[in-house]
Amino acid sequence: MEKISELLTDELINLNLSSKNKEDVFGELADMVHRAKKVSDRDAFLRSLMKRENLESTGIGKGLAIPHARTDTVEGVVMAFARSERGVDFQSLDKKPAHLIFLIASPEREKSIYIKVLARTSRLLRNDKFRQQLMKASSPEEVIQLIEKNEI
C-alpha cells in the first residue's frame, strides 16, 4: 500500500508557493518534482498536468486542489505538496481560492495504485481539522508527521 506520508519527502513540499495563478503553480510544482529527480522530462510532465487540468479543474473546493496526471515521465507514483497563503484561483466549484495543493502523478501502467492514492488523499482532506493543521504547519517535517498521524 502506497502511503502518502511515505511518498512525500522534504524536497517535495513547498510551504510558500510564490505563484499567483494556476499555470505558474503548475510550473513551480513541475520544477519541484524535477529537482527531486522524480521526473525524466519536466516539460512533458507539465504538459500532462495541464492536459488533465484543461479537461476539468482539479480544484475541489474548501481551499483544496489535487492536480493529477498519468504520465510515463515518472517511474512510480509521485506526490508533492504545496501551500499558498494568499490562495490561487483554481476555478473551483465553490469559487474559493486553493491554499492546499497536492500533486499526484503515476506512470500509465500503475493506474490502480494511482487511483487509490488519489482516493486516499481526497478522503484524508475531508477532515476540517486536518486541513487547518496543514495551513499552520511550520515545516515539511511537520506536514509529513501530520499526514502520518491522520492517514489510515
Next chain:
Amino acid sequence: MMKVRDYMHKDPKTVTRDLTLRETASLFTSEEVEGLPVVEDGTVVGLVTRRDLLKLFIPDYMDLIQDVSFLEDFGELEPEAFFGMEGRLLLIEDVMRGDVPEISPDSSLLKAAVIMEKNNEDLLIVTDKSGVLGVLTRADVCRAFFGAKK
C-alpha cells in the same frame, strides 16, 4: 462462420475523456452496457468499464485478503468519500485504460471468445478503419454459442 459483426451491439454509445465518473455511472445504467469506448476525433483512445468504477470503492487492504467469507460487514459507504465536491475530481481520463481490446467485425466469434478468456476481457470493441462499429460482450458470445435469443 459465426462472425463478430452479426452478434455485436451496433453503433454503441461512446464517451469522451472529460466525462465525470458520476456521469459515467449514470450512462452505465441508462445504456445497460458493461463498458464504454472512449473516443477522440473519431478514433477510439480508451475503454472504461463498470469494473473500473467499482474498484474505486474497494478498500486497499482487500488486496491482501484472499478469503473474505469471515467478513460480514465492510461498513457503510461514505457519500463523497472519494471524489471531492460533486464527484468532479476523477474523470474518465483518470481511470480509462489506453490499451483497448479491439477486434475486427470479420473475425470469428471463436476468436473473440478466446481473446476474452485469455485476457480476462468483459468486452471487445469492434473497429475498422472508419472507427468504432460496435461492442461485443461475453453475453453476446454466450447467446450466439447457445443459440439463445436476444
